[in-house]
Amino acid sequence: MPALFAEQGVIALPHVGRSHDGAWIEEGFFALGLSAAAGLLIAAQFDQHAIVTVSLGRPAELHLAQEPVG
Numbered sequence: 001m002p003a004l005f006a007e008q009g010v011i012a013l014p015h016v017g018r019s020h021d022g023a024w025i026e027e028g029f030f031a032l033g034l035s036a037a038a039g040l041l042i043a044a045q046f047d048q049h050a051i052v053t054v055s056l057g058r059p060a061e062l063h064l065a066q067e068p069v070g
Helices: 002-007 036-045
Strands: 011-018 025-032 050-053 061-064
Touching: 002 011, 002 025, 036 050, 036 061
Parallel strands: none
Antiparallel strands: 011 025, 050 061
8 A cells, every 4th residue: 555655656654543442443544745535536446435634724624435326
């Protein structure tokens, strides 16, 4: 997966998301400089349901992937 980001000139840092009680853990990446649209395209390739974007001085935003048609 890091190579996929590198091909687009994006720096990707490993990330681990966890619930407060530790019952849920998911590894992922924090991709610096990746647009929400590009992130959603990558997410779709890996059957992800959503991405979160952050911008300086703004709250984090959840972007849901589109449901498949058919």
